[in-house]
Amino acid sequence: MPSSSDPDEPGEDQEATVRDVSSVVAFMLLMAIPGLPGASADKRSHPVEVSFYAAASLRDVLQDLAPRCESSLGVRMVFNFGASNDLARQIIAAARADVFFSADEDWMDRVAAAGLVDAASRRSLLSNRLMVVGPADTPLRVTGPADLKQASVRRIALANPDAVPAGKYARAWLEKAGLWISLRDRVVPSLDVRAALAAVESGAADVGIVYRTDAAISRKMRILYEVPGPDGPRISYALAALKERGDLEAARRVVAWLALPEAASSFERFGFIVLTPPK
Secondary structure, eight states: OOOTTOTTSOOHHHHHHHHHHHHHHHHHHHHTSTTSHHHHHHHHTSOEEEEEEEEGGGHHHHHHHHHHHHHHHTEEEEEEEEOHHHHHHHHHHHOOOSEEEESSHHHHHHHHHTTOBOGGGOEEEEEOOEEEEEETTOOOOOSSGGGGGSTTOOOEEEEOTTTOHHHHHHHHHHHHTTOHHHHGGGEEEESSHHHHHHHHHTTSSSEEEEEHHHHTTOSSEEEEEEOOGGGSOOOOEEEEEBSSSSOHHHHHHHHHHHTSHHHHHHHHHTTOEEOOOOO
16 A cells, blocks of 8 residues: 555645635635625725716816715716706716706706606705806996897807706896897807806807806906896706616715715805705
8 A cells, every 4th residue: 555655645734735725715706706795895995986967067166076075985976067958868868877966956857757866865955146247358337137238239148048057047037127038139059058158258259147156267257247136036956866877875975965064165165055955
């Protein structure tokens, strides 16, 4: 019979080595299975991606807030800015957003009607004011809506008044003043409020009607008139997490974080009006 030292048979040291290697391989395989402690630890090291669709007027403040929100919640925010109407249609068509921040309630209502809004997270968070603006060197003076009828005001830049919230608000103000019918032929509709602002900055329009928050960021134009709150329409920005995609809990946390005092102070610094939550 072969002795215990026969080189063709594994010795105790070789058997121990095989067992050790097998244990390491098994452990590595277990760690790769989703749901186990090692997998969740790995998930924590990789932030949850939150697809955030937001009105163009929110671009600057949300980009300012994003690093703090991401650090606090362990998420990575991926923004898609544009006109609220276009964003709502994209969400309804493809359901690819986790959070929607609309510049009005109507477009959020349409997304809700499609069954995509997490109703418990929805809130009316912000308001804004309308401003009449002109190029920095304009000689125009505007002391009220009637001054927009003067002959030197040939082109008025608005976000599309048939669909985009900023344009709808501007149209509502002019209708309330009894001026829409006489001025609508002078209106130059734009894709969104930032495009309307750009039209004024470039001289493609004599004046524009934009949000106060947009007027505050431009050095190429000046404010000619601020629409008093009681004279303008009710402006309300709606924010909500969305269902049917991604991590709903992460989206809810982002929405809740944006309602905290830390975020409110930044919204106010950028010129927004923070609405008091309903009691």
